[in-house]
Amino acid sequence: MTTVIMRTTARAIVPIVLVVAISLFIEGHNLPGGGFIGGVLTTTAFAIIYMAFGLDFLERGILGRDVDPGKEPSRDRVVVAYRRLFAAGFAIAVVSGLAPLAFGKPFLTQTFVMLEGVPIYDHLEVASAIAFDFGVYCVVVGGLLTILSVVGAE
Amino acid sequence: MSPDLAVVVAAVAVPFVAAALTPLFFRLLGEEAGFAGTVVAVLSFGLLATQYGSEGTVALEWIPSLNVALRFYVDGWALLFALLASGIGALIFTYSPAYMHGQSGLVRYYAALFAFMGSIIGVALAADLIAIFLFWELTSLASFVLIGFYTADDSSQYAARMAMFITVGGGLFLLVGFLLLSIVAADILGPGAAFDLAAMLEEPDAMTAALRGRGLFLPVLGLLAIGAGTKSAQVPLHFWLPNAMAAPTPVSAFLHSATMVKVGVYFVGRVRPMLVGPEWLFLFATLGLTTMTVCAMMAVAATDIKELLAYSTASHLGLMVAGFGFTSVYGAETGVFHLLNHALFKAALFLVAGIIAHEAGTREIDDLGGLRHELPVTAAITTVVALSMAGIPPFNGFYSKELLFEAAVEASHYHDIGLLGWLYPAVAVFGSIFTVLYSLRFLSLFFGERPDALGHVHSPPVTMLVSPAVLALLAAVVSVDPQLAVDVIVQSGLEATAVDPHEMHVGLPTSYSTPVGMSAVTIAVGVAAFPFYDRLHDSIRRFVGSTPPVRSNWWYDVIIEGLTDEGRWFAETIHNSLLRTYATWVLSGICALALAGFVAADAIGSVAVGFEVTLAMGLVLLVAVVGALAVVLSDTHVAGVLTLSILGFMVAIFYILASAPDLALTQLVVETLVLVLFLLVIEEIPATERIAVGTTVRDIVVSLVVGVTAFVTVLVSSGVRPEGSTDIARYFAAQAVPEGGGTNIVNVTLVDFRGFDTLGELAVIALAAISILTLIVMRGRGDDERPTARTGDAIEARDDADTTGGGDE
Numbered sequence: 001m002t003t004v005i006m007r008t009t010a011r012a013i014v015p016i017v018l019v020v021a022i023s024l025f026i027e028g029h030n031l032p033g034g035g036f037i038g039g040v041l042t043t044t045a046f047a048i049i050y051m052a053f054g055l056d057f058l059e060r061g062i063l064g065r066d067v068d069p070g071k072e073p074s075r076d077r078v079v080v081a082y083r084r085l086f087a088a089g090f091a092i093a094v095v096s097g098l099a100p101l102a103f104g105k106p107f108l109t110q111t112f113v114m115l116e117g118v119p120i121y122d123h124l125e126v127a128s129a130i131a132f133d134f135g136v137y138c139v140v141v142g143g144l145l146t147i148l149s150v151v152g153a154e
Numbered sequence: 155m156s157p158d159l160a161v162v163v164a165a166v167a168v169p170f171v172a173a174a175l176t177p178l179f180f181r182l183l184g185e186e187a188g189f190a191g192t193v194v195a196v197l198s199f200g201l202l203a204t205q206y207g208s209e210g211t212v213a214l215e216w217i218p219s220l221n222v223a224l225r226f227y228v229d230g231w232a233l234l235f236a237l238l239a240s241g242i243g244a245l246i247f248t249y250s251p252a253y254m255h256g257q258s259g260l261v262r263y264y265a266a267l268f269a270f271m272g273s274i275i276g277v278a279l280a281a282d283l284i285a286i287f288l289f290w291e292l293t294s295l296a297s298f299v300l301i302g303f304y305t306a307d308d309s310s311q312y313a314a315r316m317a318m319f320i321t322v323g324g325g326l327f328l329l330v331g332f333l334l335l336s337i338v339a340a341d342i343l344g345p346g347a348a349f350d351l352a353a354m355l356e357e358p359d360a361m362t363a364a365l366r367g368r369g370l371f372l373p374v375l376g377l378l379a380i381g382a383g384t385k386s387a388q389v390p391l392h393f394w395l396p397n398a399m400a401a402p403t404p405v406s407a408f409l410h411s412a413t414m415v416k417v418g419v420y421f422v423g424r425v426r427p428m429l430v431g432p433e434w435l436f437l438f439a440t441l442g443l444t445t446m447t448v449c450a451m452m453a454v455a456a457t458d459i460k461e462l463l464a465y466s467t468a469s470h471l472g473l474m475v476a477g478f479g480f481t482s483v484y485g486a487e488t489g490v491f492h493l494l495n496h497a498l499f500k501a502a503l504f505l506v507a508g509i510i511a512h513e514a515g516t517r518e519i520d521d522l523g524g525l526r527h528e529l530p531v532t533a534a535i536t537t538v539v540a541l542s543m544a545g546i547p548p549f550n551g552f553y554s555k556e557l558l559f560e561a562a563v564e565a566s567h568y569h570d571i572g573l574l575g576w577l578y579p580a581v582a583v584f585g586s587i588f589t590v591l592y593s594l595r596f597l598s599l600f601f602g603e604r605p606d607a608l609g610h611v612h613s614p615p616v617t618m619l620v621s622p623a624v625l626a627l628l629a630a631v632v633s634v635d636p637q638l639a640v641d642v643i644v645q646s647g648l649e650a651t652a653v654d655p656h657e658m659h660v661g662l663p664t665s666y667s668t669p670v671g672m673s674a675v676t677i678a679v680g681v682a683a684f685p686f687y688d689r690l691h692d693s694i695r696r697f698v699g700s701t702p703p704v705r706s707n708w709w710y711d712v713i714i715e716g717l718t719d720e721g722r723w724f725a726e727t728i729h730n731s732l733l734r735t736y737a738t739w740v741l742s743g744i745c746a747l748a749l750a751g752f753v754a755a756d757a758i759g760s761v762a763v764g765f766e767v768t769l770a771m772g773l774v775l776l777v778a779v780v781g782a783l784a785v786v787l788s789d790t791h792v793a794g795v796l797t798l799s800i801l802g803f804m805v806a807i808f809y810i811l812a813s814a815p816d817l818a819l820t821q822l823v824v825e826t827l828v829l830v831l832f833l834l835v836i837e838e839i840p841a842t843e844r845i846a847v848g849t850t851v852r853d854i855v856v857s858l859v860v861g862v863t864a865f866v867t868v869l870v871s872s873g874v875r876p877e878g879s880t881d882i883a884r885y886f887a888a889q890a891v892p893e894g895g896g897t898n899i900v901n902v903t904l905v906d907f908r909g910f911d912t913l914g915e916l917a918v919i920a921l922a923a924i925s926i927l928t929l930i931v932m933r934g935r936g937d938d939e940r941p942t943a944r945t946g947d948a949i950e951a952r953d954d955a956d957t958t959g960g961g962d963e
Binding site for chain 1: 815816819820823824826827830831833834835895896897898900901902904905906909910912913916917919920922923924926927930931
């Protein structure tokens, strides 16, 4: 799969996909999108990188580490990072659900505040649900990437 | 006077707390930790004793939305049982350190004993059906751990499994009975009392009428009887009790004679006022008397002192059940009074058996005799309690047996039972004769000739003698002044279990009456037959040994082996490591269940299908169908995957046309990702092989069924709704902005209204990732390992990525 065409296309596409994914995640509260879709799209961007540049590209080319070939895929540092990511995502989601308990509300109660006079946006709405949604996002990205990299390594 | 919630809860909770602290006791006290148990048991006993004389219900909130609460109901009957449990518990804890001296696994032993004691006190006091069930099963679990204490011993494992299987299984029947009861109670007494047994027992007549009116009376009675019968070792499910003698002797004394096995009897007494009637009499009197007789005969056939005592326990449990089964007030008197008496003499006898085994080194009846020289104190204790077991006047067992005879004779006065009116007293006498026989046999261990083969017998340490001595002393007190026991506790227990309680009077008979005559016959025949004991013993053994089908144990073994074989065959058929097989079975099963559910709920007929399709939709769906056909017809994997994606993208476009942008986005993105994943692994998939025609036909059928199920499910569950959107949809649409602060209803629903569901989904995704990780990693390790079996291990690792299964070992 690693042809010149593929690599060139990937260079152009991946940043766009990532930006779209993040924007989908952020505006998900009012427009189509949300943590799950953003997460899957982010994973897609990574999948394209994998297909174009190979599995070790992330570690070797971007993080500047050496990779020992022949290691078990699950022992890979990147895979460990993905596993940590979905664990962290799960923790974020749970903790964001626990937070309302401190205010005497039931588990997972969400609220939102309107911020007026913010520069550039002027009027910004911050929903507490975004924390929970971020947890969703992390779990999806971490989980799917784990699957992807492990299966891909095979 | 009403009970004090804090005290009652403390009495139940203290043993559980102690169970958690057991390792600490050991760190501080070493093997003397058993005496800490004595303190804990005495503390529980003291707390319960402060509630003496009170009556009423106290409750802690537990699951308010289901009207389940930790309700405790305190009255004489509950206190009698709870005090027995904690009192005898204290004696057992005193006895244990010397008996268990030098054995390993004592932490487990004491922790299980503590937990067990707490559970029994819980069963005695709980007034909420769910709480009763919970404590009930906890006692079975503790019993499992204690019977299997010698983990290396196969027979011990076998016995533990058997006890667990029978008692926990019976508990499940009980649960179903409870649920039926709660349905009826919710109708009659209001939803708040759905699980409140105390409230039901306050309205016994209304409950009985309601049960009969709904035709649930017999099912409830039967289910409760199975639950109580398994726990209290009634024929034909009595065989686990003799096997349970694999447990250390203090455990046998505590669990399998004084407390746990009486839970069934206790519960029968508890619900007696609500369910009493002719069916009750027929069921429980027959069951109890059968058990009493069969187990008494088996006890005569026993060769091991603990086996003798175990069968005798089952026999006496039958006596109590039969007592409660007789509908007259004498029946209730029998049950309550014998529960107390039996606990006193049988626990003492077990402890004596423990002393014999511990000091003489053998439990074979034939090898023992003339022990009175070496064990004088034990002999004195045994004389009291064995004669009490035999029902010889003036010992306490006599009074309750006398009441049983009276109840049996009176039975025909209350209900027209024809021949049974004669049969019941006759069987009661017949069973009691054997009781006299084996009691005398046990006593003869201390008298008569001392066998030459018997080695030196040590004298037991004083801590082992204290407990049986205390019990024998109490038995003696009750023997001398039975009315005292009645006034103190039995009378109040009677009031809870009898329909028409009256002032109870017991004492030695002063004039002739039918029960006195029956007792005289029993004792005379028993003593006269004693010289022929060995002949009886041999003939019963021969009969039972030559015809296996009369042994329940044989049936148990046959059934369990059959189940094991079937299960193995089933597993090998379904789990043959081919993904194809798994998918076939799982999908067929799901479809069958779903379709059966729809048919049962009559949901299919009510669906109205509309055919309003715009041109664009029709076009898109047409392309989707063409794509689906192309998937089937494609001859390479790449073509198959790509055509499958065509289908997926068409579905996404259909979502857009149906104005569901969120869904469409998700579908598009997921479809892309799946395509990429497939392309990554496509080279790994083996080439298509030729498949037999039969398999092809089967696959076609399965796929058709799956398709139909999916189609019907969508139709039924999305409900082609003629009346427009549902209340929920309207509510979400109206509340999304004010409540959730977002205009995207889908996402607000996901993270706000239904956040908990989303959390569950997250767990699923995380689990899927871990499972795949495990699957792939396990693949390289030996072919005989089944990687799928490992995915379950990953559940606990969800919150801790560093410990996920497989990779970090």
